[in-house]
Structure formats: structure tokens, C-alpha cells
Amino acid sequence: MSKIAFFMPSFAGGGAERVALTLAAAFSSLGHQVDFVVTSFEGDLISSVPPTCKIVDLHAHRMIASIPGLGKYLRVDQPDALIAVPDMANLIAIWGKILAGSPVRLLIGNHIQLSMLTRTSPKLQEKLYPYLLRLFYRFADSIVAISQGAAEDFRRVTGIPADRISVIYNSFPVQQILQSSQQEVKHSWYAQGEPPVILAAGRLSIQKDYPTLLRAFALVRKRREVRLIFLGQGDQYPRLNALARQLGIAMDTAFLGFVINPFAYMARSSVFVLSSIFEGFGNVLVEAMACGTQVVSTDCPSGPREILDNGRFGRLSPPSDPEMLATAIEAALDDPLPVDLLWKRANDFSVEKAAKAYLKVLGMTGDDH
Numbered sequence: 001m002s003k004i005a006f007f008m009p010s011f012a013g014g015g016a017e018r019v020a021l022t023l024a025a026a027f028s029s030l031g032h033q034v035d036f037v038v039t040s041f042e043g044d045l046i047s048s049v050p051p052t053c054k055i056v057d058l059h060a061h062r063m064i065a066s067i068p069g070l071g072k073y074l075r076v077d078q079p080d081a082l083i084a085v086p087d088m089a090n091l092i093a094i095w096g097k098i099l100a101g102s103p104v105r106l107l108i109g110n111h112i113q114l115s116m117l118t119r120t121s122p123k124l125q126e127k128l129y130p131y132l133l134r135l136f137y138r139f140a141d142s143i144v145a146i147s148q149g150a151a152e153d154f155r156r157v158t159g160i161p162a163d164r165i166s167v168i169y170n171s172f173p174v175q176q177i178l179q180s181s182q183q184e185v186k187h188s189w190y191a192q193g194e195p196p197v198i199l200a201a202g203r204l205s206i207q208k209d210y211p212t213l214l215r216a217f218a219l220v221r222k223r224r225e226v227r228l229i230f231l232g233q234g235d236q237y238p239r240l241n242a243l244a245r246q247l248g249i250a251m252d253t254a255f256l257g258f259v260i261n262p263f264a265y266m267a268r269s270s271v272f273v274l275s276s277i278f279e280g281f282g283n284v285l286v287e288a289m290a291c292g293t294q295v296v297s298t299d300c301p302s303g304p305r306e307i308l309d310n311g312r313f314g315r316l317s318p319p320s321d322p323e324m325l326a327t328a329i330e331a332a333l334d335d336p337l338p339v340d341l342l343w344k345r346a347n348d349f350s351v352e353k354a355a356k357a358y359l360k361v362l363g364m365t366g367d368d369h
Contacts, residue, residue, distance in 0.1 A: 002364050005035040005079040007093045009063050011043030015283040016086035016111045019170045021048050026355035028052040039066040063092050070096030081105045081362045094139045110145040110154040113301050116278035130157045142361045144168050146281040149302020166361050170281050171354030174346050177290040181267035195225040196270035201262045201284050204234025213275040215322035218247040228253045231262050266291040271332045277319050279303045290346035292339040294332040313345045
């Protein structure tokens with residue numbers, strides 16, 4: 001049995017953190033011991049931590065302040081492998097390994113379109129991140145990107161050789177998602193006989209480009225009765241709320257904040273929309289398909305085109321184009337794809353497949369352990 005540790009800032013409700021929890025459960029089921037080493041023990045996903053996993057709280061107020069604690073953990077607990085999640089945890093994990101002088105096999109990940117992140121982020125540390133990573137990546141044993149597009153962008157921005165980067169698509173417990181999707185939703189818009197609901201889920205951030213979705217929805221709303229729900233929190237809420245009022249769609253638009261079970265909303269919505277200007281993968285598209293929901297996505301870099309197989313499993317629309325996005329939404333409403341097709345595609349991203357791929361990259365194949 002090997003000991004695999006995940007290093008994360010917290011159990012915040014992001015896509016990378018959800019995938020880490022899913023992988024942890026899979027590693028445990030395969031007989032590995034799993035630890036979560038967190039900067040601080042907080043976040044909406046605490047209740048989702050598998051009971052077989054140990055939690056190590058470093059009690060640090062900032063991620064960079066957790067380096068000494070992480071180094072001590074690596075020296076004392078001596079895990080066989082360390083996986084950093086999400087991207088901004090990569091450097092901290094590297095520095096913790098250097099400080100500890102640990103032989104731990106370190107896997108760092110690329111979960112985002114790095115060129116777009118550095119271009120759009122106001123944070124200095126995110127702008128410096130590619131340059132620092134170029135200096136220190138040699139201390140990592142494995143680098144995994146979550147889509148081919150993200151891998152190519154990561155290589156281009158950091159200068160890290162392509163042969164150092166593996167691609168492993170994110171994984172999803174499809175049966176668990178399907179089970180969770182059966183839970184009741186009490187929102188009145190999902191009552192029988194109500195107009196179709198269009199759903200978006202994710203941080204209310206610039207990256208998700210929800211103004212484009214609001215404008216597209218306004219165009220659809222002019223032609224038919226339909227409603228729009230957003231799941232997620234973020235600093236763009238005041239701007240988005242104001243834009244909904246300005247467009248005259250506030251009465252048909254709802255911002256519900258973070259919900260622990262978005263799948264119940266996905267299953268009851270007619271169309272799920274991802275309107276991002278960039279992604280690393282686009283987890284919510286697979287999750288929505290697992291719920292049997294029609295999906296529409298911007299053809300942004302990177303992930304959606306790979307997930308939807310060039311539009312075979314859902315409509316693709318140019319980024320930042322409300323008219324084309326409205327057309328794609330209406331096409332999904334009027335000519336839905338077979339639900340069985342969506343379920344089949346969701347199952348292509350199985351947890352078992354991804355877990356085995358990660359163990360292979362870490363040199364921990366099932367045959368050896």
C-alpha cells in the first residue's frame with residue numbers, strides 16, 4: 001500500500017478540488033492510503049471528503065505560509081507521492097519538497113488555460129507564476145494537464161518540454177452524479193408546467209463571461225418563455241445583477257449562490273450553458289451530460305471542443321458572441337440530442353480510467369501495489 005497526499009489550500013468548492021476528492025476515493029478503493037494536507041481546514045466540500053482519508057490541517061493564514069508545515073509533513077509522514085491542487089498550489093508544493101529534502105514523487109497539474117489566466121488576472125502572483133514555474137519545474141517528477149489544448153498552451157507559456165507533460169482528462173463518478181441528481185429541488189421554477197430553465201454553474205468571475213450569457217438569454221427571452229438560473233458565488237455578482245435589470249430580464253433570472261448539489265438542478269434544467277472565454281477542461285459539461293441535460297458551450301480554449309467531440313455531443317458557439325450563443329441555446333431547446341448519447345459520453349470520463357492513469361504517471365501501477 002502506498003501513501004498518496006493531496007496538497008490543497010482548502011476544501012473550497014472548485015472543479016479541481018472536486019476532482020481531487022473523486023480521485024482520492026478511487027485511490028482508497030484501490031488500496032492506497034490518502035492524506036489531504038490543507039493550508040486551512042475550511043470550505044464547502046469538507047463534507048465530501050472520503051471517510052477513509054486523513055486530513056492534515058497546516059493552520060496557515062495564506063498558502064505561502066504553509067511551506068514550513070508542508071515541509072515538516074513530508075519529512076515526518078513521508079508520503080510516496082504528493083499531488084498539488086489547484087495550479088497555484090504547484091509552486092508551494094515544489095518549495096515544500098525542496099525545504100524538506102524529500103524524495104516524494106511530486107505531481108503538479110495544469111487545470112487552466114494558463115496564457116488567458118495570466119493575461120486577465122489582476123493578481124501579481126498569477127502573472128509571475130509561469131516564470132517561477134519555468135525556474136522550478138525540474139523539482140516536479142510529473143506534470144499533468146487536463147486537456148490537449150491546456151497542455152499545448154502550458155508548454156508554450158512556460159517553455160516546459162512537451163515530453164514532460166502528460167494529458168489525463170478529469171474524471172467523474174457518473175453513477176453518483178446520477179444518484180445525486182434525483183434529489184428534490186424546491187425552487188418554484190422547476191414545478192411542473194413552468195417554462196424551461198437554462199442553467200449555468202461556476203464562479204461569478206470574468207473568466208465565465210456571464211454578461212454574454214445574460215445578453216444571449218435576453219435574445220432568447222424575446223422569442224419564447226424561458227428562465228435563467230446561476231449557481232455559484234463571485235465578485236462579479238453586482239455587475240451581473242445590474243446587467244440583468246438593464247436588459248429587462250431580472251424577473252426571469254435567479255442567482256442562487258453556491259449549492260452543495262448542483263446535479264439536482266442540472267437534471268431538471270432544459271439546457272446547461274458554459275459561456276467561458278477560457279477553461280482548462282470544463283467539468284460542468286461532463287456533469288450536465290451525466291445528468292442527461294442538453295449542453296451548450298462556447299468553443300473557448302481549451303476543453304469544451306474535446307469534451308463535446310467537435311459538437312457531436314453538444315452545441316459549440318464562438319466565445320463572446322451573444323447572438324450565436326442564443327441560436328445554440330434555441331437549437332438545444334428545439335432539437336435535443338438523445339439522452340443515452342449524453343450518458344454514454346459522460347461515461348468516457350470514468351474515475352477508474354483516470355485513477356489508473358494517475359497511478360501510472362506516478363509509477364504506482366496496479367501490478368506493483
